[in-house]
Amino acid sequence: MKLTINMAVLLAVVLVLLIRRKVQARSRADQTMTLAVAVIFGVLIAPTDLGQGILDTTGDLARTISDAGAP
Template sequence: MRRRTEARSRNGEKLTVFIVIALGVVIAPTLLGEGIDDFVGQLASGVTDSSR
């Protein structure tokens, strides 16, 4: 009656690693992380302003 676990695909593992690294760069107080944060903030602000 044990539940059988399925192996994750290679693509799933690569995607998980990419997401973790991307979030780490964005969250980390590095120059690159701050640059990405500024870019996303400006992009969101532009979308909000254009909808008015």
């Protein structure tokens, strides 16, 4: 039996656990680690279909907001 782990899923779980911690003073190292995990997660998910869907949805939302603000 071969066990495989998808790194994007693993990083998503780690990121959720880091963000859901109690709100309290965090050290600079903790903030840096959370930022690094978030950036790596973004890089891993970007070329996937899910990442492209998120990009398209975000772009459509930004265009809608921009068009609503234009006279």
